[in-house]
Amino acid sequence: MDATAAVTATATATPFSALIRAASMEQHGTASTSTFMSDLLGGRHAVGAFARYTAQLWFVYQALEESAETLKDDPVAGPFVLPALFRTARIESDLAHMLGDDWRAALVALPETTAYADRIKECARTWPAGYIAHHYTRYLGDLAGGQAIRDRAERSWGFSRKGEGVQFYVFDQITNPAAFRREYRVLLDAVDADELERQRIVEECRRAYEYNSAVFAALGEEFPLAAA
Numbered sequence: 498m499d500a501t502a503a504v505t506a507t508a509t510a511t512p513f514s515a516l517i518r519a520a521s522m523e524q525h526g527t528a529s530t531s532t533f534m535s536d537l538l539g540g541r542h543a544v545g546a547f548a549r550y551t552a553q554l555w556f557v558y559q560a561l562e563e564s565a566e567t568l569k570d571d572p573v574a575g576p577f578v579l580p581a582l583f584r585t586a587r588i589e590s591d592l593a594h595m596l597g598d599d600w601r602a603a604l605v606a607l608p609e610t611t612a613y614a615d616r617i618k619e620c621a622r623t624w625p626a627g628y629i630a631h632h633y634t635r636y637l638g639d640l641a642g643g644q645a646i647r648d649r650a651e652r653s654w655g656f657s658r659k660g661e662g663v664q665f666y667v668f669d670q671i672t673n674p675a676a677f678r679r680e681y682r683v684l685l686d687a688v689d690a691d692e693l694e695r696q697r698i699v700e701e702c703r704r705a706y707e708y709n710s711a712v713f714a715a716l717g718e719e720f721p722l723a724a725a
């Protein structure tokens with residue numbers, strides 16, 4: 498076997514879930530340690546910054562979930578359309594709690610958020626396997642690290658545990674998140690894609706992280722903290 502064939506054989510033998518996780522680890526680190534996220538997790542932001550962040554999520558999940566209906570019978574993306582994950586209604590209830598009945602008037606997308614949502618919609622329309630990259634990047638993260646954000650939000654701004662304001666982070670139809678994440682990885686491993694397509698999906702996942710980092714950077718500029 499020549500060197501190229503050996504590399505390809507190794508990559509093919511790696512379960513796709515392990516590949517996408519390893520290949521995006523660096524981007525995960527960048528996104529999760531962004532200034533805005535660090536300040537949020539450090540309890541240094543006021544609730545207004547959290548509300549603005551939650552508003553950005555509305556556009557992202559709206560894009561992910563408006564596509565779900567058309568993709569639910571798609572052979573590639575269809576298995577990922579799992580109503581237990583849907584977040585839009587929960588984001589809306591969080592925004593109503595934080596901003597009042599008029600929350601829709603305060604719903605303004607940052608240009609970075611619009612670009613991100615547009616890319617999700619584009620994938621949903623033209624490349625269902627690319628949609629999976631976006632699906633994975635958001636929902637699997639919400640099930641894992643999202644819980645740290647919920648915990649911090651409850652402690653920082655007095656939301657009741659898993660109560661109003663943090664519904665986005667509550668997956669009450671998923672009783673065992675660790676088991677769910679394992680099942681999700683089985684779905685990833687079953688994605689019917691050749692090596693090139695798998696690489697393209699991984700690349701789209703990295704891009705999804707970059708979109709998230711761009712939104713965090715914009716939020717960081719909007720909510721600067723006085724230097725300590």
Ligand code: HEM
Pocket residue numbers: 514517518525528529530534538633634635637638639641642643645646706709
């Ligand atoms: C805010 C800080 C964050 C923290 C503390 C955090 C923490 C974590 C933790 C503890 C895991 C579980 C790793 C494991 O299973 O061993 C995880 C997984 C994950 N996170 Fe984050 N995360 C954060 C932000 C983000 C962001 C901003 C995104 C993307 C938008 C993201 C996407 C993911 C994904 C996709 C996974 C699943 C990786 C896999 O197992 O395949 N996370 N995160």
